[in-house]
Amino acid sequence: MLFSYLRILRLRKPLSCFLLALLTTPFVHGQNAAPAPKAPVADFQIPVQYYTLNNGLRVVLSPDHTSPTVTTAVYYNIGFRIEPKDRTGFAHLFEHMMFQGSQNLGKMEFIQLVQKNGGILNGSTRFDFTNYFETLPAHKLETALWAEADRMKGLAITQDNLTNQQGVVKSEVRVNVLNAPYGGFPWLDMPQYANSNWYNAHNFYGDLKDLDAAKLDDVKNFFKTYYAPNNAVLAIVGDFDPAEATGFVEKYFAGIPSAQLPTQPDISEPRQTKEKRATKKDSLANKPALAFAYQMPERNTPEYYAMGLLDQILLQGNDSKLYQALVQKKGYTSNVSGGINYLGNMFNYKGPMLWMGDLIYDSTVPADSVIQELNKAIAELDKNGVTQQQLDLARVKLRSNFYDAVSSGFGRADMLASLALFDNKPDRINTIEDEFRKVTPDVIQRTVREYLRPTNRTLLFIEPAKKAN
Known part of the structure; x- marks a missing residue:
């Protein structure tokens, strides 16, 4: 489906x-940065x-x-x-x-x-x-x-x-x-x-x-x-x-009988301690492509919510660090896509997950040049952290996308059903925003150092067999 x-x-x-x-x-996966509000907005209770x-x-x-x-x-x-x-x-x-x-x-x-x-x-x-x-x-x-x-x-x-x-x-x-x-x-x-x-x-x-x-x-x-x-x-x-x-x-x-459910298998992932690299040849592609992925923190931890905000800062919208570096400044690509959970969003999954980004770039651009820009953006956050202004803007972008999603019938049903299925607490839909408010610049920097380190990363290169016209 x-x-x-x-x-x-x-x-x-x-x-x-x-x-x-x-x-x-x-x-x-928001596209455009929203302006910071002039005054606090009352929470919308679902x-x-x-x-x-x-x-x-x-x-x-x-x-x-x-x-x-x-x-x-x-x-x-x-x-x-x-x-x-x-x-x-x-x-x-x-x-x-x-x-x-x-x-x-x-x-x-x-x-x-x-x-x-x-x-x-x-x-x-x-x-x-x-x-x-x-x-x-x-x-x-x-x-x-x-x-x-x-x-x-x-x-x-x-x-x-x-x-x-x-x-x-x-x-x-x-x-x-x-x-x-x-x-x-x-x-x-x-x-x-x-x-x-x-x-x-x-x-x-x-x-x-x-x-x-x-x-x-x-x-x-x-x-x-x-x-x-x-x-x-x-x-x-x-x-x-x-x-x-x-x-x-x-x-x-009510009349449908219940069943004896099987024991759930262990789906945990070990802590990644070494960068992984892989190359996939694509006989139909005419340009190289690159994807990067970092193992996510465990759901509902402070670092998990920090990654939601880092996603906004690094990857979401034309104001994001990677869009500015790879598209606006270097011109390596026309777009950088990505987010948490490519098959949904950061709330409708239970087990281990990846924060991921991808781009198709010109064949004249060395792959290492793309990776260097990724490293620079993350190193800056590692060294200098985020300003309160950056953090506030990330929250505004995230809040905008969140309420856009839950304003629709299916979007709200998806959120409620996922929270019930995985946490047995669908009313968490009304407290999620509070969790992002709790994230401080210190938590952001701690999350960058543990989860955006190169040894927690996988790089996948697409090697084209066709030449671009």
């Missing part, structure tokens, strides 16, 4: 099977109601009556990070199966049901979850809940459907990665070079032989194991009455 709020051009070819997404602005059904389904309700629409999102606690070792790409393949029919809906009828009622929908597979959502006119909330519950109860798992979707996914791999210039760079490639643990470092799009090896029993067992209510979060955002929505949720989801 299309990763619904990624920058598609930057990622070039995401894992997609239905171009039905509502494209929304990502949290960490309403959050949170409870759990007897079968373990976690439910988040967030009414918002500004638009007569409602977004329903179901997040399952299974992503490609923990898919079976001999079935790379299986989590994504299974996501396709979720649109092939259920107990009361035939093949593709889920999509038709939403579209004919004036809605949009999508699903995606990420590092730590697989999600499905619909945005519909407000009076169609019950329809959405009925349809989501219907496929949570059971899929139309047939050999014909499996064979068909194996072909679809293999075609995606060929078109989006194998036969495309810069295919998989760096969103698919970099984790495989930067990480040590197989769960974080394998080809999550899927090797063709592994996709062919998937059997019908694999699909049935995967569904029974991971697509249970006690492994899921249901988020409802928009123009609805909470009491009525609660009744619908009870009516359609």
Whole structure:
């Protein structure tokens, strides 16, 4: 499925099977610097109601009556990070199966049901979850809940459907990665070079032989194991009455049985102590490219929030240090892309993560010259730290992107569902901004020295086989 709020051009070819997404602005990938406010702005409080059904389904309700629409999102606690070792790409393949029919809906009828009622929908597979959502006119909330519950109860798992979707996914791999210039760079490639643990470092799009090896029993067992209510979060955002929505949720989801969930594997990464370098030859590319990645601090630590601000200072917007150095001053490239979590944002993942950047540059420019500018920008922060003005501006940029994201139905549902799934605290959506306020210049400098050191870095070079025209 299309990763619904990624920058598609930057990622070039995401894992997609239905171009039905509502494209929304990502949290960490802002383009333009916002001016510093003249006076403090009062926090915007998002309403959050949170409870759990007897079968373990976690439910988040967030009414918002500004638009007569409602977004329903179901997040399952299974992503490609923990898919079976001999079935790379299986989590994504299974996501396709979720649109092939259920107990009361035939093949593709889920999509038709939403579209004919004036809605949009999508699903995606990420590092730590697989999600499905619909945005519909407000009076169609019950329809959405009925349809989501219907496929949570059971899929139309047939050999014909499996064979068909194996072909679809293999075609995606060929078109989006194998036969495309810069295919998989760096969103698919970099984790495989930067990480040590197989769960974080394998080809999550899927090797063709592994996709062919998937059997019908694999699909049935995967569904029974991971697509249970006690492994899921249901988020409802928009123009609805909470009491009525609660009744619908009870009516359609409460009777679905829970499952015995497997023990989660160890997905931790060791502390990186040596710079890694890798070169990938690309017969379709006509210019060299470079990506850099640094292992992120653990989620919800002071250093984690500091990295969110460093991302704004170094990489986000035309005022960022790397844009100014590489584009404006040196003219090595026309753009520098990047951020925390290329497959989402800094809040919708659970395990180890990379802060990453990438650029395509002219063949006359030595790669070492690009790396030198990266080193200079980081060394300046290491030596001099950040000024309060720089820190305040980074907070303003980050705040702007944050509220832009959570102002949409899907953006808010994504944030609430992720916080419920990983932290069991969706109301953290109202305190996240406070965590960034706590970051001081000292914390920023400490984070630079530990996490932006060269020995915590992986560099990936694309070597073109074609000459630029």
